[in-house]
Amino acid sequence: MKFLSKIYSDYLNFIGAWLLALLWIIPLAFAIWTAIHPSEFEANFDLTAPLTTYNFIDAWSQAPFARYLFNTVILVTLILLCQFFFCTLAAFAFARFEFPFKNLLFSLVLLQLLIMPDILLVENYKTMRLLGLVDTILAIGLPYMASGFGIFLLRQTFKTVPRELDDAARIDGAGILRIIWSVYVPLSIPTFVAYGLVSVSHHWNNFLWPLIITNSVETRPLTVGLSIFSMADAGIQWSTINAATIMTSAPLFIGFLIFQKQFVQSFMTAGIK
Amino acid sequence: MNKKLNLIYVTLLLTPGFILLISFTHIPAVKTIIFSFFSTPRGKRPTKFVGLENYDTLINDPVFWKVISNNLWYAFGTIPSSIILSLIMALWVNSKIIGRPFLRFSFFMPTILPLIAVGNIWLFFYTPGFGLIDQIRSFFNLPNLNLLGSEDTALWAVMIVSIWKEAGFFMIFYLAGLQAIPPSLREAAMIEGASNWYIFRKITFPLLMPTTLFISVNAVINSFRLVDHIVIMTEGGPDNASNLLLYYIYEVAFYFWDTAYGSTLTVVLIFLLSLLAIGQFFFLDRKVHYQ
Numbered sequence: 001m002k003f004l005s006k007i008y009s010d011y012l013n014f015i016g017a018w019l020l021a022l023l024w025i026i027p028l029a030f031a032i033w034t035a036i037h038p039s040e041f042e043a044n045f046d047l048t049a050p051l052t053t054y055n056f057i058d059a060w061s062q063a064p065f066a067r068y069l070f071n072t073v074i075l076v077t078l079i080l081l082c083q084f085f086f087c088t089l090a091a092f093a094f095a096r097f098e099f100p101f102k103n104l105l106f107s108l109v110l111l112q113l114l115i116m117p118d119i120l121l122v123e124n125y126k127t128m129r130l131l132g133l134v135d136t137i138l139a140i141g142l143p144y145m146a147s148g149f150g151i152f153l154l155r156q157t158f159k160t161v162p163r164e165l166d167d168a169a170r171i172d173g174a175g176i177l178r179i180i181w182s183v184y185v186p187l188s189i190p191t192f193v194a195y196g197l198v199s200v201s202h203h204w205n206n207f208l209w210p211l212i213i214t215n216s217v218e219t220r221p222l223t224v225g226l227s228i229f230s231m232a233d234a235g236i237q238w239s240t241i242n243a244a245t246i247m248t249s250a251p252l253f254i255g256f257l258i259f260q261k262q263f264v265q266s267f268m269t270a271g272i273k
Numbered sequence: 274m275n276k277k278l279n280l281i282y283v284t285l286l287l288t289p290g291f292i293l294l295i296s297f298t299h300i301p302a303v304k305t306i307i308f309s310f311f312s313t314p315r316g317k318r319p320t321k322f323v324g325l326e327n328y329d330t331l332i333n334d335p336v337f338w339k340v341i342s343n344n345l346w347y348a349f350g351t352i353p354s355s356i357i358l359s360l361i362m363a364l365w366v367n368s369k370i371i372g373r374p375f376l377r378f379s380f381f382m383p384t385i386l387p388l389i390a391v392g393n394i395w396l397f398f399y400t401p402g403f404g405l406i407d408q409i410r411s412f413f414n415l416p417n418l419n420l421l422g423s424e425d426t427a428l429w430a431v432m433i434v435s436i437w438k439e440a441g442f443f444m445i446f447y448l449a450g451l452q453a454i455p456p457s458l459r460e461a462a463m464i465e466g467a468s469n470w471y472i473f474r475k476i477t478f479p480l481l482m483p484t485t486l487f488i489s490v491n492a493v494i495n496s497f498r499l500v501d502h503i504v505i506m507t508e509g510g511p512d513n514a515s516n517l518l519l520y521y522i523y524e525v526a527f528y529f530w531d532t533a534y535g536s537t538l539t540v541v542l543i544f545l546l547s548l549l550a551i552g553q554f555f556f557l558d559r560k561v562h563y564q
Contacts, residue, residue, distance in 0.1 A: 009469070017365040018372065020358075021379035024437065028382065030405050031394045090290035099283045105291075112298045114550050118498055119519060119542055122526045122535045123301030123308070146293035176282055205387035207501040208519075212527055223389045227505055230393055238397055245393040249386050256385045260374075264381065267442070268449035 035243040055243035059229070062240070064217050065247060068225035075137050075210075075221055076203045082145040083199055084192065090146070091154035092180050096166070112148030121212055128213060135219050140210045144203065150195055157191040158184055194266035197259075204252050222248040302543060305536045313533040320533070327537040337538070339513050340521045343428055347517060348496040350432045351439065356488055358440040360481070363447030364473075380441040388438065392505035395434045396421070399506075421507050427515040434502050439495065443488045450484035451477070486553075493549055497542060518542055 035056070037049045059065065093099075094106055117124055124143055125134075133139040161184055169179045185192070207223040214220045220228070226248045230241045256263050309327050314320040331337050362380045366373055383391060398404050401417045410418065420430040454477065462472045500520040503509060509516030509524065516524075519542065526535025 013365065013368070014370055017370055017376055020362070020365075021372075021376045024441075025379045025382070026405065027394050027398045027437070028386075031397060034397070086290040086293060089286045093283045093286035097279055097283050097286075099280060105287070108291075108299065109294065112294060114494065114546050115298060115302055115543055116498065117297050117301075119522075119539060119546075120298070120301040120305060121523065122532050122539060123304045124297055125527075126532075127296065127301065142293070143297035146290040146297075148294065148298075151290065176286075201385060205389075207387065207389045207504070208523060211504070212523070223387050223501075226387075226393070227389050230505065238400070238403060241393060242397060245390045249390045252385055252387075253382075256382075257378075260378065263385070264377070264445055264448070267384075267445045 031242045032246060034239045035246050037239065039237045039239040055237075055239045056247060058237075059240045059244035059247060062236070063225060063229045063244070065222070065225060065244065067217055068220055068222045068248075069251070071137060071219060072204060072221040072223075075140055076200050078137065079141040079144055079203050080196055080199055082141070083147050083150050084196075086146045087150035087154050087195075088180060088185065090151045091158055092176075092184060094151065094155045095158035109148045109151050113152070117143035118209060121209065124209070125212060134213060135215050137219050139213045140206075140219070140221065141203075143209070147199070150199070153191060153195055154188065157188045161187050193262065197263055197266040201252055201263075305539045305543065308533060309537040309540045311533055313531050323533075327534055330534060331537055331541070336513055336516070336521065340516050340518050341541075343514075343516055344497065344518045346428060347432060347435070348493060350429070351435045351496060352489065352492040355436045355440040356443060356485065356492065358436065359443035359488070360447050360485075362440060362444040363451055364477075366444065367448055367451045380444050382441065383438045384442040384445075386438075388499060388501035389505055391434060391438050392502035395430075395437075395502070396506050399430055421515075422511055424511055424514040427507055427511060431503060431506060431515045434506070435496075435499070438502075439492065443492070446484050446488055447481065450481045454480050490549065490553055494546065497545065518545075 036051050036053075038052050038054065090109070094102070094109075120143075128134050128139045128142075131139075133142070165183050165187075166179045169183050174182070204221075205223060206221075207227070210221050211224050211227065214224060217225075226244055229244055230236070308320075310322060310324060311320045312318075312323045312326070362376075366377045366380065370376065386394075399406060399420045401407055401419045401422070406420070407417045410416070418426075420426045458476050458480075459472055462476060467475070497518060500517050500523070503515060503517060503520045504523075507515040509520050513521075518538065522535050522538045522542065525538060526532050
């Protein structure tokens with residue numbers, strides 16, 4: 001009897017899980033369906049409908065998506081490199097030194113987990129205008145370059161590095177930067193990878209601040225480009241908009257498909273610490 | 274190493290990061306509060322101190338109250354449901370179910386999509402006449418629905434999008450939590466003849482409590498921070514039915530260029546987030562850990 005009820009509950013779980021998973025994938029599948037079929041079929045499910053790449057070519061030619069893609073790549077690379085640099089330095093100080101006001105300064109770092117630059121739109125806009133940086137890629141990235149989250153994450157990791165290792169390096173006459181670079185960074189690669197993936201996907205997808213601070217094709221990232229493209233009242237076909245939507249998400253998405261395990265692992269690591 | 278040298282190192286290590294951190298987080302936060310007591314500069318009229326005038330406007334602004342109540346409904350509507358869903362998803366993905374890779378992919382996939390793309394995908398999904406929902410309805414000869422265009426349904430429609438986007442993200446943290454639970458606990462309970470539901474209630478769920486709280490805090494922050502899909506799906510409409518606080522700030526400050534009032538609204542947002550921090554500090558920290 002117990003055995004039967006186990007089979008029964010396994011069966012129910014199986015059905016439930018698959019139903020939910022299918023339900024979850026429908027919106028995306030529906031968008032992909034329309035993107036790869038001619039627009040006559042956008043409200044018509046005919047499995048024999050001809051496939052086409054026309055919508056992608058159409059979208060690509062109607063807006064400077066190549067330029068947007070370039071901007072986004074520059075943006076996420078710039079942010080990532082600066083975050084690695086600034087956060088590593090600060091994290092090392094918090095992990096390995098004792099100094100006055102250490103706790104106070106660390107709470108200031110943690111405060112950014114709560115009050116992010118995302119919500120301080122008005123003042124950050126004013127600062128950028130003051131610096132003459134409105135409508136530059138640098139301005140999109142600047143507020144995120146010293147990330148409280150990054151400092152916190154790297155500090156936790158650096159604390160697990162055995163002190164004997166840097167004593168040994170110090171005896172060999174290595175300076176602080178040298179020790180960070182040749183002892184701490186190599187031993188923290190998994191954290192850097194995790195943080196990197198989280199940061200890249202966050203900034204690839206970020207929208208509101210870039211929308212405010214940019215106003216030309218030369219600086220707009222993909223997300224802003226996509227929103228402008230799809231909100232234009234020029235009567236663009238849904239199939240074209242869907243193609244553009246899939247196109248803009250594709251690079252990250254393909255990366256995710258290939259490195260699914262690492263992605264999931266990274267988000268886990270980033271969350272636990 | 275001597276103390277003085279240490280201090281020099283610390284200063285050199287911290288300065289670059291702190292300059293950025295302070296210039297784009299702390300100073301703007303403080304300036305936001307100060308500026309909320311001033312007027313918006315317009316044309317030749319410079320900004321001037323107006324005391325509590327902006328706050329007076331705020332209290333008498335029906336849109337503000339509408340937006341706050343929307344945001345609270347939005348939080349209540351999306352947070353518990355996406356957390357419960359994410360826990361169920363994690364339990365499934367962590368079990369020996371057939372097709373686990375597909376399940377994990379399907380649940381986690383919305384996390385990777387830009388929220389703005391998600392907005393587009395769902396906008397199409399909801400489109401009257403064309404979208405999948407209306408196509409199914411027309412199959413049963415039901416009339417078209419304008420879910421995003423109606424005051425009664427717009428916020429709900431947006432909430433579903435948010436649950437769809439967030440649940441898979443939270444699932445990851447539950448997965449991590451589940452994998453940290455020693456299997457011996459479960460085995461011991463099973464030898465004692467405990468049912469699955471009993472094991473979940475008495476072992477799994479309590480041990481996941483820290484994860485649940487971590488997720489909850491994140492979920493609350495996200496419910497105030499993420500409004501990209503509003504921009505593309507409803508622009509807060511119809512008649513502010515789906516307007517949220519941050520979107521309203523954006524509208525006021527960068528559509529109507531009333532930056533002082535925008536700052537005043539931001540102060541409310543900072544205040545709400547600080548309440549969360551204080552609550553977490555005094556209340557949650559003590560109840561989380563089972564030692």
